[in-house]
Amino acid sequence: MPSMKNYKTSNLARIATAVRDFLYPEVCTACGRLLVEGEHHLCHHCLYSLPAAYNGNFYENEMAERFYGKIDFKKAAYGFVYQKESLFQQLMEALKYKGEREIGEQLGLYVGAKLRREGFFEDIDCIIPVPLHPKRLHSRGYNQSWWIAKGLSDQSHRIIEDQLLKRVVNNSSQTTRSIKARWDNTKNIFACDYSDTLQHKHILLVDDVVTSGSTLETCATSIQKHHDVQISFFALGMAK
Numbered sequence: 001m002p003s004m005k006n007y008k009t010s011n012l013a014r015i016a017t018a019v020r021d022f023l024y025p026e027v028c029t030a031c032g033r034l035l036v037e038g039e040h041h042l043c044h045h046c047l048y049s050l051p052a053a054y055n056g057n058f059y060e061n062e063m064a065e066r067f068y069g070k071i072d073f074k075k076a077a078y079g080f081v082y083q084k085e086s087l088f089q090q091l092m093e094a095l096k097y098k099g100e101r102e103i104g105e106q107l108g109l110y111v112g113a114k115l116r117r118e119g120f121f122e123d124i125d126c127i128i129p130v131p132l133h134p135k136r137l138h139s140r141g142y143n144q145s146w147w148i149a150k151g152l153s154d155q156s157h158r159i160i161e162d163q164l165l166k167r168v169v170n171n172s173s174q175t176t177r178s179i180k181a182r183w184d185n186t187k188n189i190f191a192c193d194y195s196d197t198l199q200h201k202h203i204l205l206v207d208d209v210v211t212s213g214s215t216l217e218t219c220a221t222s223i224q225k226h227h228d229v230q231i232s233f234f235a236l237g238m239a240k
Contacts (some may be wrong), residue, residue, distance in 0.1 A: 051080055107148065127153055
């Protein structure tokens, strides 16, 4: 039977939560509407209106095509179509530049639930988010790809390995670059420490948005230099 002290403590916690919600109600990051019970950061209307791109085929899809003939990989998946001036772009900007890191986690959970139901995670051993350079990580305060990976990890119960792959060159943004320039801008910017924990494992590399695929390709190449592993790719969004 709960003690009177614990009962009072739980009551005080509920009151404090109610007061906080009254004074600082949570609103949808996208549309500003007040959220209701069961909604977190995004209302259901905005969440379900995103341009979902999941098609259930992890071996032949538009994202996988970007890696054909370039890198040895097993499968690829992405959650949403990334288009300029879209709601999804607005959310990605909030995730990367406005401190709304929980958006990455929620969208990772949302897409991860679909992938889990289709068996995408069954042969995957661990998840590695694309790392930020320490200077950029310090200035931003978090790695947006890690938060996306967290949502996937919570759905799949696969661990996140975020200490082995490192970004050793603080390269400039890829946003306005051509495909060739994107590849040139990502060469040799990652390094992977040797670890027995990765040997003979199937690794899921996670990025926020894929355009040419050069960042994920370079990450995979860095890992495969030192480890006998299988690689698969996931991006929350893919630019058309």
